Amino acid sequence: MRVRINGREEALPDSVTTLQELVRDRGLVPEHIVIEVNLQVIFRDDWPKVSLRDEDRIEIVSFVGGG
Numbered sequence: 317m318r319v320r321i322n323g324r325e326e327a328l329p330d331s332v333t334t335l336q337e338l339v340r341d342r343g344l345v346p347e348h349i350v351i352e353v354n355l356q357v358i359f360r361d362d363w364p365k366v367s368l369r370d371e372d373r374i375e376i377v378s379f380v381g382g383g
Contacts, residue, residue, distance in 0.1 A: 318371065320374065328368065346360055350376075351363070351374065
């Protein structure tokens with residue numbers, strides 16, 4: 317499946333079919349990110365239920381602390 321993540325076209329492994337699997341596959345810390353799919357913010361509780369589709373546009377925003 318091909319999707320666009322943060323503006324870059326990428327091929328996802330066959331094992332990645334949901335947002336939850338995408339987060340795990342990339343080693344992201346769920347508490348530090350927000351994900352938008354096709355211009356819709358997806359709540360963390362819904363990540364396991366959101367199936368990814370070919371040509372989805374995904375934005376992953378990370379929060380970094382510091383000063």
